[in-house]
Amino acid sequence: MSESDDHVVLWPGDPGTLPLDVRRALVALLRGPYISFRRDPLVWSALLAHEAVVRRHLGDLLLDLVIDADAEVAFSRNLEPGPDFDQAVPSVLRKAPLSFIDSALLLHLRHLLLQGAAQQERMVVGRDEIEAHMQAYATSSGHDQAQFGKRLTASIKRMREWSILLPTDTDDRWEVSSILALILTPEVIEGIEVEYERLRRGGTGDLPSADGMTEEDAESDDADSDGPDPDEPDTDETGLDETESAT
Structure with missing residues (x-):
């Protein structure tokens, strides 16, 4: 693994730029339903340590990050654009209907x-x-x-x-x-x-x-x-x- 500024290369030809623990946190949030300190302390710690980076990359996918530091849980959800944004925004995550x-x-x-x-x-x-x-x-x-x-x-x-x-x-x-x-x-x-x-x-x-x-x-x-x-x-x-x- 080599590292140059904020660009981390895990293997030759790696197209990614993030450290492995941050990528794991992103994958966990995308897979859902949520991550927590209790279920995986390492992923939870990586999320807190790199919250801004994770939030930015989720934002590029039109997803929002929700964190409850007291309960030590977090999940991703569809991003709600601001009231002045007049273009359609696709939903990335499909909500499960409640019977x-x-x-x-x-x-x-x-x-x-x-x-x-x-x-x-x-x-x-x-x-x-x-x-x-x-x-x-x-x-x-x-x-x-x-x-x-x-x-x-x-x-x-x-x-x-x-x-x-x-x-x-x-x-x-x-x-x-x-x-x-x-x-x-x-x-x-x-x-x-x-x-x-x-x-x-x-x-x-x-x-x-x-x-x-x-x-x-x-x-x-x-x-x-x-x-x-x-x-x-x-x-x-x-x-x-x-x-x-x-x-």
């Missing part, structure tokens, strides 16, 4: 996270607790009990793939990630509540998406009934490649 069950579960997890923050402790929740709470939404979901159970299982799986539910040493118990406080903003919560009211009145409408959720294969609540089998063995995978230290 009715996804939204209800996210609101519940956000509430649990607030409880944990008030007690200054991490919040851990079990599958049985989630299922008991979510039964209140079974009728409003428009599905029979079997369909609702299957879709709730799929929603829990998505929360794990998005790393909102983090694995613990106990099967079917997860820690609620602090990233949810950044993803589920007050504006998104307000939008969800408005749509809930419309649904209660018999209306229709799409539930809002949330920043940071960019899972390409996310299933909507209108998915075919042959979706994930609720009896399928559960795993602790998050949908991210841990060996690459992506997050």
